[in-house]
Amino acid sequence: MTHHHDLSAQELKSYQASGYLIRKDVFSLSEITQLRAAAERAVNHAIEMCIAGKTYILDGKRFVDINHVTVQFEPGPDNQQVRVIEPVNELDAELDQLVEDPRLTNPMRSLVGAKDLALWTAKLNLKRPREGSGFGWHQDSPYWIHDCDHVDQLPNVMIAFDDADRHNGCFKVIKGSHKQGCLPGKDDGSQLGGFYTDTRCFDEADEVAMEVSAGSVIFFDPHTVHGSAANESTQPRRAIIITYQPAGFPQLKSGQIRNV
Numbered sequence: 528m529t530h531h532h533d534l535s536a537q538e539l540k541s542y543q544a545s546g547y548l549i550r551k552d553v554f555s556l557s558e559i560t561q562l563r564a565a566a567e568r569a570v571n572h573a574i575e576m577c578i579a580g581k582t583y584i585l586d587g588k589r590f591v592d593i594n595h596v597t598v599q600f601e602p603g604p605d606n607q608q609v610r611v612i613e614p615v616n617e618l619d620a621e622l623d624q625l626v627e628d629p630r631l632t633n634p635m636r637s638l639v640g641a642k643d644l645a646l647w648t649a650k651l652n653l654k655r656p657r658e659g660s661g662f663g664w665h666q667d668s669p670y671w672i673h674d675c676d677h678v679d680q681l682p683n684v685m686i687a688f689d690d691a692d693r694h695n696g697c698f699k700v701i702k703g704s705h706k707q708g709c710l711p712g713k714d715d716g717s718q719l720g721g722f723y724t725d726t727r728c729f730d731e732a733d734e735v736a737m738e739v740s741a742g743s744v745i746f747f748d749p750h751t752v753h754g755s756a757a758n759e760s761t762q763p764r765r766a767i768i769i770t771y772q773p774a775g776f777p778q779l780k781s782g783q784i785r786n787v
Contacts, residue, residue: 532633539637546751553630554686554742555604561756563680563688565621566651566765570609572618573598582668595764595780601660608658613650614780615767622649626769627669631684631744632787635771639747643774646785647671647681652766654696659758661696663723664731667770668709668749670722674779681749685768690741694760698737698745698753701758705748724752 534542542548554562563777577693580591589600596618599611616623625631626646653659668678675681691697704710710728712721729752737745747753749770758764770779774786 532630534634534637536711538634542638542746542748545702546736547700547702547737547745547747549737549739549743549745550634552740553662553741553744555587556742559688559742561621561765562625562686563765565619566615566653566688566767569612569615569618569622570735573609573612573615574607576618578764581613588719595782597780601655601658602652607656608652610660611650611652614648615651616646616649616769617781618724619706621669622651624765625767626785627787631686631742631769632771634746635682635684639773641680641692641767644771644787645774645776646774646778646787647658647675647770647776648766648779649769652768653743654755654758654764656695656761656763657762659696661757662754664701664726664752664754665709665723666704666752669712671749671779672709675772675776677776679751681770681772682769683747683770685737685745685766686771687739687741687743687749689695689763690739690769691764691766693756694756694758695764696755697739697760698755698766700735701731701752702733702735702738704729704733705750708750710750710752752759 531643532651576593580593589623591598600606711725
């Protein structure tokens with residue numbers, strides 16, 4: 528029996544070959560307008576929480592931990608612009624509700640390979656106009672492999688809250704890179720270098736820019752090499768990335784089980 532929003536056989540085959548799949552305009556403009564507002568509420572909440580958090584600097588970037596929530600700021604020890612919040616779903620009810628949306632969960636059952644799902648993590652990525660910095664090429668799996676024995680079953684879905692193109696630092700992937708599993712990190716002497724994929728392990732000519740309209744979703748494999756450039760435009764580039772796993776397993780950062 529097929530359900531509404533399930534992946535077609537062709538979509539699944541494409542995802543398995545390429546390591547990603549785009550579905551355009553899945554969410555309406557009115558839904559996205561509400562989700563943008565939810566994202567900004569979460570940012571304001573996170574900034575308030577940071578007052579009581581634990582601050583540390585890695586490679587010149589400021590991070591603040593508030594219990595199991597991590598807020599990352601744009602580069603520079605005194606920069607006040609939030610770049611990433613993880614997990615973000617706990618900071619706003621509307622973002623938390625998104626985790627249950629069948630437009631995300633029904634396709635995810637095929638990608639996780641499980642009938643019943645749980646949340647692994649959910650993070651908000653923010654690229655403010657002319658301020659949002661880029662992310663170097665990396666995979667998610669090397670971050671997660673120490674906390675999880677089923678890293679192959681942690682597919683991601685990104686929901687674009689804004690139109691994304693090369694000018695505002697859209698998401699980019701290396702097509703087919705997921706087939707190599709966990710790749711080695713850089714050995715450049717930096718604190719975070721090991722989390723960035725050694726560029727000798729893939730061909731940058733295989734780059735695909737995810738230029739999508741707001742409301743589109745991008746599914747991508749945990750082993751897919753991905754990154755983005757800086758936002759050089761006057762337009763924001765906000766997105767949430769939700770990662771699912773089989774039911775019954777704890778979340779990445781809180782250790783709590785959140786079945787879907």
